[in-house]
Amino acid sequence: MDKITLFWFRRDLRLEDNTGLFYALQQEKNILPLFIFDTNILDKLEDKADARVEFILDQIQSLKQKLEDRGSSLLIQHGKPEEIYPKLVEEYDIQAVYTNRDYEPYAKERDQKIEKFLKSKNIEFFTFKDQLIFEPGEILNGSGEFYKVFTPFSKVWLEKFKQSKIQELGESNWKNLYSTAPLPDFTLEKLGFRSTEIKIPSKVADQDIIQHYDKTRNFPAKEKGTSRLGIHLRFGTISIRKLALKAYGLNETYLNELIWREFYQMILAYNPTVVDKAFKPAYDAIPWRNNENEFKAWCEGKTGYPIVDAGMRELNATGYMHNRVRMIVASFLTKHLLIDWRWGEAYFASKLLDFDLSANNGGWQWAAGTGTDAQPYFRVFNPESQTEKFDKDLKYIKKWVPEFGTKDYPKPIVDHKFARQRALDTYKKALDQ
Incomplete structure (x- = not known):
């Protein structure tokens, strides 16, 4: 049996500029990407015509196709992560699991359980910062405490951003993907959901919209007054580094909205x-x-x-x-x-x-x-x-x-x-x- 390393996709549904995936491909051999349709989350969705589930499935299928074009595939699972991992450990000779961090209370609890289980099997669990520029704990006041007000937080954030020389990651080492025949697909019906008529906004970070954002953002009738990238940031189909770098120097007000996003992540992390x-x-x-x-x-x-x-x-x-x-x-x-x-x-x-x-x-x-x-x-x-x-x-x-x-x-x-x-x-x- 081949020794493999899993890369677990969650809120980072892209191949480019994906921190955990980049380092897995750089440091390990035989990387098999994994996505779990988590029933701990899905079972709470009362409306089974949920455009978000449909969007995630579309993104997963797109990722799977791109990985198959590179001679690998995507392992798709449906269930509770704490029940799926023991089965995967029996099925594969797993050396390590790489993933990107999530800061919500459920996600932190889930990851602690999975890490504990993997360690009991002598499997390493590596996590990386990816969905934020600065994660909770990186922006603190002079007393080493989290900021409770946005304005001072944003000033320190901006200063740190200027000094940190944030960059997108380079090309990944795709030859370290695990070679496998295409793995099984999933359908909406199999997940217990139905299709919707709701259209998903484009993930193109329109330069013109960002540049004029401070002048157009408050007028709801304006067709292109805002970038509509919220869903793409939420599920990581666009890189926060790429977007912040684009906004920096183009429009301070737009960048400020990205800082608000990080402020609220920090508030939740410190105050569940x-x-x-x-x-x-x-x-x-x-x-x-x-x-x-x-x-x-x-x-x-x-x-x-x-x-x-x-x-x-x-x-x-x-x-x-x-x-x-x-x-x-x-x-x-x-x-x-x-x-x-x-x-x-x-x-x-x-x-x-x-x-x-x-x-x-x-x-x-x-x-x-x-x-x-x-x-x-x-x-x-x-x-x-x-x-x-x-x-x-x-x-x-x-x-x-x-x-x-x-x-x-x-x-x-x-x-x-x-x-x-x-x-x-x-x-x-x-x-x-």
Whole structure:
């Protein structure tokens, strides 16, 4: 039996500039790439027509074909990693497993289990930094603690980026791939999922969009105002190094968005309790109204606030929502309706193509005023003034809410002035106790 080394793909579905894969191919022989459709994750997806699963399968099939063109293949498994690895160890003579690090609570727990099992079989487990420029622990304040506010974090990040001379990796040593006949494919049906009509945005990092990002990013009607690369960063079909290097010098505002992504990863890594608790513990005392009919109206885009409804309908139809509108709808749910940010976060998690636990959690806690943001709870977005600023000609609203302006469009679910005051009073009372 041939001695092999596994490279385990997770959030890094590409062959180029892939740290763990690059070093496996450089340091070992007979590299067999592996991907596991993890049922610990998939079983929690209630909607079996999930465009993200379809996207992952498409990427896996593309990787498999590229590897087969090089005389190797991709070993695809479906199940719980902790049950799959013992079977693989029986089937193959595995010397080592290489993979890239993931910082979410489930991923860290999973990797600890797998590492423990592999070590019990005298198999090495090597992990690498790949989905971040600087991982948790690399950007700390003068006291050696993590930053709780974004601005100082971003300044240190930027300085470190300038000094670090980050580069993309060179060409991989493909001759060290394991030579094998094509391995079995998987289908959506076999995974228990169905196809969808949702289209995935291109992974091309458009130079023109990045260059003008600061001027175009806030206008949801603009066709090419943002790069739409969220899903590709989430699943690693594009390299963060490649994107950050492109943005650096081209557009500071765009690079800043990539820094926000790393800030929220760091917050989650140091504070795993934010998954279901407020970053600022005092805010767990807020008595949310949690009216289920109002939540349903929000989900369906029938609140009578056109910019909110347009955003929710865009999300439901495409799996995407413009970032400016994400802030508006999140503020509306938590402040106007006083519905728990966790309800909104979970809805976004079920719908967003680019759902990323740390960014979704960070964004929702920012909107609710419960997170790291230095701005206290009294920021309440006014949907009308936001519309006036960012969708003045109502192009975005008319695209997604065609009945706007007719008798078929619902009356506002709540009065803005009343809702704003109710939110301020509720928060103040809860925090003063």
